[in-house]
Every structure is written in structure tokens, then in C-alpha cells.
Amino acid sequence: MAYRNRLHTSACQTSSWTIPYKESCMFRRIKARLTDMKTISALCLQAEKHALDDHQSEPGAEHFLLSAFDLPDGTAQQVFDQIGARQTAIKPAIKQQYADALRSIGLAPGAIWADGGDTAVRPAQQHLYNASASGQEVLQVLAANRQEHAPLLGAHVIFVIADMRHGVAARALRAMGVDPDLLKSTAEHIAANHAHNAPRQPQM
Template sequence: MRTIKTLLTAAESEAQRAGDDLPGPEHLLLAAFDLPDGTARLAFERAGADPAGFRAAVNDAHRQAIHDLGVQVTGSDRALPEAAPATGPYRLTAPGQEVFQAAVRLAKESPRSPLRGAHVVAAIGGQERGTVTRALRTLGVDRAALATAAGEVLTER
């Protein structure tokens, strides 16, 4: 339960920092990178991607989506100041809920059932569209390879 609270609180902070009302899959993945088990970072690296580059890829995906709508974006790429975590029940976007529920389901199905960061990574691999998918494409990360890498990490640890 502590991991879930840590994950969701950090995802809320990531969303607030990005100026988003609710956390989505990209915020869950960013939060999973910082979980103490280290499995999200390891799975991402095993899939051939640098976790440190994911935030920039998300920003690029947002900029490209806005550009595609015909809106010019100017100004700094700096993140907003870190906001205090929200209190009360956790809320996610619909795709964020999908990823979170899939990660919990995967954790329950695995031999070592506590939720770990690689469960979030595996669930992200199942996303077919959205910001997280565009960001992964920017990084050259294949979603199936990402899910496979997460599964490998989960069986090893």
C-alpha cells in the first residue's frame, strides 16, 4: 500500500509541475522511475531508453500536439515550480486509470505481488495512443519491447 501511495502522490506532483489537472500515464511513468525498487528505470534502460530523456520526450510530444493544432508555443521549457502534493482521494485521467489498474492487475498476477515500478512500465507498454506513446516513439522505444523488458526485470527481481 505504501508503494501505491508513493506512486500516486508523485504522479500528482508530476502532473501539477507540468500544469496538468490530473495525472496521466506519462506522470505515472515519471513517478515510477523514482520508486525505491528501481525496477522501472532498469526496465526502461533494458528496452534501450534513457529514463532521463523521457521528460523531454513528453515535453516534445506536447509541443508537437499543440503545433499540429496550429498553435505557436514560445517561452521557456522550464518546468513549473514543484507543487505540494494534493491531499484526499487520488484521481487520474482515464488513460492514467487504465495504466494504474493494469499495473495493479499485473502485480496481483506475479509471484511477488507487491506493486513495483516495472509493473507500471509493463502497463505503459500496453498503451496504444496518447502522450506517453508519442514520447516513447520520440525516444525510439518499441512498446512491445518495453513490456517485455519490464516482464524480464520482474521475473529476475
């Protein structure tokens, strides 16, 4: 993964700082981790809501794509604005992928929910968070690279999904005319700028 905030990491790891500054660095790392945990929690919750809206039992990468725009940092929207893509076009593009999949097996779009809300998928009462294979891939990549983003942003989520070339999210983005390489590089740029411009505590 290419996006990195080396300034923060190198400063905190430099052995020449005084003990109070080292304690400040440790506090910042703990605070950043807690912030990322809250962000992941919010990301997952919103992804699950988007999945339920689509009558899916488990959120996929496409739902994490939508959820990235729900994060308060606003960087997902910045990425789409910069490449000239419309965030409002994502949901219709995703729904079109579902409709095409149903047609491919001889079912009319919406037919499996034609009898009303009783057949819609409801949230499972489980202690562990479940995601589809593509959704798990998003979370695994974000977790594997958590040292490289501080804090976790919507742009990081976009970066990961842009690197996925198969699945509903990838097909929906292609249907929108989005170049995945441009999307990925723009997400990386926005995330790096955000990290560079983020306020840092004064050195002690």
C-alpha cells in the first residue's frame, strides 16, 4: 500500500526526544488507534445499513464504498469531486449490477421481494460482524495497513476498493465510467494531503 504518513511515525520513533515527548507520542498513537476503531465501527455499521437497503444479509465492498461517503472526514467526496464522478450515481450503478445478475439467471429484478417486506433480509442477532467475501477483503486490507494511515479516512477505503478489479463494486464503478487507476491515485493523493495538513502537536 503506497499511502503513508511517515512524518508522524518517524517523529514518535526518534530516540532523541525527551521522555515527556515520548509519552506524548505514545498517547497520540493510542488516541489514533482508538479513533480508527471508532471509524471502523462507524464504517461497518453504515455498510450494514446499505446492505440491508439492498436486501443483502452481509455487506460487500460496494456497501463499504457507499459507507466511505458517510464518514465525517469528507475525503471520499473529495476524491470523486476531483475525478469528476458523481457520488449519487453509485447506488443506481450498484442496483443495476444486481438487476443484471438476476436477469442472467432468468429472474426479473425485484421478483424475489415482490411479496413485500416479509422476505427482506433482517439484521442477524450476532456478536461477530459478518461481511461478504469482498467486504471482508476491504476490512482485511484496511487492518493490514493500519500503520500506514493516521487516521483512517474515507479516501483510504476508496483506495482499497479501487484496487479491486472484480465484484459488484468494481463493475459498478466501470459502469459509471470511472477509471480505477485514476480513482486509486486520486484517493492516495487526497489521503496524503489530509495527513500532511492535519494539525500536529508541537515538539517538546
